[in-house]
Amino acid sequence: MPSDYKKLYEFCQELTPDIRRNDIKNKVLDICDQRSVRVIITTMNTAIMRGAFLGPKSGHPYVENSGVPYIVLARGLNYCWERFIFIKELMHFFDKEEEKTTSVVFEPLLDSFSSPSSLEERSPIYLSEIKAVWMAIACFCPEENRLKLKNDLLNGHIDEYGIALKLKMPAQHIRHLMSDKFEAIIGSLTE
Template sequence: MSYAQLHAVAQKQAIPVSLKILFDTVTRITGAEVQVRAVPTVSGSSRVRGAYLKPGDNSWLAGQFGGHPCILIASGQSDPAKRFAQVKELMHVFDDAYDHVGTADDFEVLLEQLTTPPAFDKIAPGVMSEHLAVYMALGLLCPEAKRQEFARELNNGKIKVEEIADALQIPVSVVHILFGEHTSAIILHCVRHYC
């Protein structure tokens, strides 16, 4: 499976980048047995906006989808939040096996560590994967040339954060990540690592 291939496709797209193109490309590059579907659901936690169920997960919920990977999206979110959550969760198809959370207890530890970072030597499996998935998703939803254009316009006062969010159809709350000091380097690392 190759994030690099998916990233290359996304770089050629107009904004807002089509979810259908992203999902279809993932299906094409990962093989016929991998089908990713987004399904609205009600979450038991306000911190959970989406979840990725990996193939072979033995939970009763994964069984409802015939063993195919599935993305569950919490209902009650804005359309931009749902859109971002779908793409962010889609990035977990590129995770290594040890990045996945296997039990409900592990999931609770992951949630806690995402909101209150632990000491470096106590990071739960999957925490880094969650952070990288945000950057990977943004690397798809905002092609690099457009990201650089937005950065120039934002620095020159020609565009507002809300206008960028509207153009990309993503939540305002994640736009600042696009312009972080290390964003390009992190996305490039993901392109090189998940190739």
């Protein structure tokens, strides 16, 4: 049986290059058997984080009181960043039990992002953040279109910023989308 994320990835392959976040949201909710997700826009230090996912078992009062998961987005993000962070936080619906963030582990998780020590072993929760970024990147561009854009990039017909504008995603993630490791990473996430 395919992984739940693989179902989403395959769904995204059928979308046009102009991918709408609500199409992805609706498919994630369907795959994960969730009725809805709410969004809160609030002030946060974007040097540390741009968003958060308050899942069904997060223990957060908003979720406890409403029974609905929340995506928290930083106020002031531009359109591309808000869209990307929204999709990235949606990817946490696919987290395994040991990857889910609760209010108890949230502060230590933030500390691990800003900690200068790279010698510590990364927790499953930390690794789920990395996976969520790659999963979101893959949702923005069907593979056929990605390969065409990569060819255009290599031949000098477009630059990374031009690709970012076409896909309406932050330019800093285009290098991941065009990376030679992309197919292997997405392959491991869709097993």
